[in-house]
Amino acid sequence: MTTQTHGFQTEVQQLLQLMIHSLYSNRDIFLRELISNAADAADKLRFKALENADLYEGDGDLKVRIKADKDKGTLTISDNGIGMTESEIVEHLGTIAKSGTKAFFQSLSGDAAKDSQLIGQFGVGFYSAFIVADTVEVHSRAAGAKEGVMWRSKGEGTFETGPSDKTSRGTDIVLFLKDDDKDFLESYKLEQVIHTYSDHIGVPVELYKEGKEEGEDGGFAPVNQGTALWTKSKSEVSDEEYVSFYQHLSHDFGEPLTWSHNKVEGKHEYTSLLYIPKNAPWDLYQRERQHGLKLYVKRVFIMDDAEVFLPQYLRFVKGLVDSADLPLNVSREILQDSKLTQSMKGAISKRILSMLEKLAKDKPEDYAGFWKNFGAVLKEGPAEDFANREAIAGLLRFNSTHHDDTEHLVSLDEYLERMPEGQDKIYYVVADSFNAARFSPHLEVLRKKGFEVLLLSERIDDWMMSHLTEYKGKPFASATRGELDIEATDEEKEAEKAIEGVLAKVKDSLGDKVSEVRFTHRLTDSPACVVTDEHGMSSQMAKLLASVGQAAPEVKYIFELNPEHPVVKSLDGREGENFEDAVALLFEQALLAERGSLEDPSGFVKRLNKLMLQGL
CATH class of the missing domain: 3.40.50.11260 (Rossmann fold)
Known part of the structure; x- marks a missing residue:
């Protein structure tokens, strides 16, 4: 393996600049993100070792280690997880393999505080290392590989890869800290950050501490609790720990609106931990976007984004599910066809809707914020989830x-x-x-x-x-479809009778432009309107289909006339071209009110000008 220089993907360069400038006020998150990535590497090794125990290489004691070197000004975050090959290190640390990247950059506002939320949601935790480091070096050896690989960059336009003398499995990330960030070499500072952000990590996080007495050897000591948070009882977990775990799961720097931690026992046994975010992710409406819950089986990590447990209209929910019933070798295909997962999906959906009902009842201002961000997504629910249709309707605003x-x-x-x-x-x-x-x-x-x-x-x-x-x-x-079933008064019936001959003449004039002409009593001030049949396609539905590239059938309207309006009454005495122009104008006015546009606006303007001249 030879040392090579590579150019960063353009989007990576943009992201690095955004990170350095937008996130500096929240520096601590770099350590949270790197510890989180290291813990994920341990989880992935544990999962792959289910099929190939040789990947452990005789060492199944997975951990994350952190060591500061004040003399060199470096901070090293190490794991003995899955590790990376040369091709993987180039792919993972040199490009953003994520669809919708362009839309992400377009969604940035220039406001550092707001943009920092989006950057976190984009899930690019490794690059946060450049918030505090002017050079980052990575040494990694993939489980089962013979050689290690090195990656180095100053976070500018390029990075280098080459051979590494690393012999142990896993990844070491070495940060050469900037002068203003040397406080991260102090044990008390590192302990504080680990306790704040990473106490819940299921893998032990160990910190190297120098010997207290002269000549005494130093060593690594565990800092975090090292127990998966969701395995504890709710009474043992503080709100601060729930918030910290949410940030770990979602890469969101803010707090969630609410959460639910629930253990189900009986026919099926599983634990769920579900969060409702406060802010919408930038790619909420990206069709390619992955969504779903982290899946664990008997506390063993199986996969990210297990979408089978969440319906599409609840795709904004973050969290995890840990099943005691699914097999450890479960695949996405098995999940899709499983009656157990469908049952769990139904129960989880009901729980989320209950969370939202409680939020709306107890904290209406918070729910108003939720609706502003996620209401349009929740509106997909009635079509997708028949069983919970009424519960969803109660949440609509x-x-x-x-x-x-x-x-x-x-x-x-x-x-x-x-x-x-x-x-x-x-x-x-x-x-x-x-x-x-x-x-x-x-x-x-x-x-x-x-x-x-x-x-x-x-x-x-x-x-x-x-x-x-x-x-x-x-x-x-x-109000725009079918008849309103509002009983006409005697006066309204008399008005209809007085000009009943007008209906046939108007229908003859408009021909196949309309499906029917009839009197209506839904109008009080306007002379006419158009409506669709009770089961016909509306204007808005036709526009919706057109917006997604689907051909919609032509909408044939019912033309309704207000028999009490003076303009409609005047039709009874008109003939010839005068009658034709008046009917056309009434119909076009009604179309304009319904659709906001006309197929022949110039014809409408000519008729309107002609009418104005007659009046003058």
């Missing part, structure tokens, strides 16, 4: 006509509490924006009757509502 702004959100329970006598449905409208929903002509009669309407304007909303049929026995009813 909406704008509504009860408030005139976007800040105030209402729950379905609050909506039901306010329903006046005579209202037996939950009304909603879906539009392209909050204002488009708020000022929709479809709401006019509902406002007049004092019925609250949910105002939905996110792209996913129409699809979500197609899977929500009722809540606590009250059916949902779209």
Whole structure:
């Protein structure tokens, strides 16, 4: 093996600069990240040794060791875990093999505090070494390999690889500390950081201490508790330890919103530790993004991101599950086909929803923050998780006509509490924006009757509502689909009768542009509107399909006329081109209110100008 110089991947160079400048105020995290990586290397060796015990090379006593050398100004973090080959060291320490990297950099704001959260979530803990070191050297020998490999860099544009004289299995990371960071050579400082961030690590973390008396030999002594946190009873674990473990799991520098530690016994035995994050990861909507829980079997690490235990709509949850029933050689394929894992997934889903219900009840301000970050993801739930559809619906939050702004959100329970006598449905409208929903002509009669309407304007909303049929026995009813089943008054019936001949003429004029023309009493101020059939495709659903590249059938609207409106009444006396222009304008106005655009805007403008000239 010869010494070679390699160029860092462009994204690595960008990341190094961001780390050094954004994270310096939180320097301690470099040690947490490097200890975490070392513990993961031990976990991976333990897992691979299940099939090949020779990988232990006669030493199954896995540990992490930390040693400071004040004379050389170096701090060394060592493990006797899985180790790396030359190709692995180049791949792991020279590139970011992660899809969506470009989107990650685009999501950075330039605010160091905010960006530090994103950097942590990106899971690039090794590079945090350059926060405190101006040179980093790595010596590693992979389990079962004959030779070691060296990696060295100043964190600028290049790194070197070459042979290493390391003979023991595992990895040594040597940090040549910057002058301002020599406090990390002090035992008291290292102990403090280890206790703060790494007490929960299941592998012993040992610190080298000099002999107290002259001539007395030094040695390594354990610092952390070395017991997997989730194996303890809840009464034995402090809030600080739960928070620290969350940071270890998620690489998030902040605190979680809430967590649940639960041991299940009986037919199935497993322990789960689940966290709801405070901040959304930058890649929450990346389709390639891995999500899931860390999986352990009988305390042996099996895999990261075991997605089978979490439905997609709960992909923001962090945590782990430790099963006593699964085999140690379990694979992703076995997990997918296992009735046991499906049962565990159902139970874990219910637990997470219960956590969110409790958060919403006990800490509504925290839940409001959760909804802002993760609400759009939770909206995927009704379609994906039929069994928990009502529980998910109870967690949804909406704008509504009860408030005139976007800040105030209402729950379905609050909506039901306010329903006046005579209202037996939950009304909603879906539009392209909050204002488009708020000022929709479809709401006019509902406002007049004092019925609250949910105002939905996110792209996913129409699809979500197609899977929500009722809540606590009250059916949902779209203000823009079908008929509202609101009984017409005698005056309204008389108004219809007076111009009943208009309907056929309007249908003849519009032809196949509409599926039907009828009178409506959903309008009070507007002359006309368009609606879709109860089971037809809405405008918003068609736009949603188009946005993901799917062809949507043409939406054929029902054209509804307000028989009490003066403009509609005036149609009864119009003929010829005058009638055609008036009908076209009414229809285009209704389309504009519904869709926000027209296929022939110039024709609409010409007709409008013509009408204005007549008025002048």
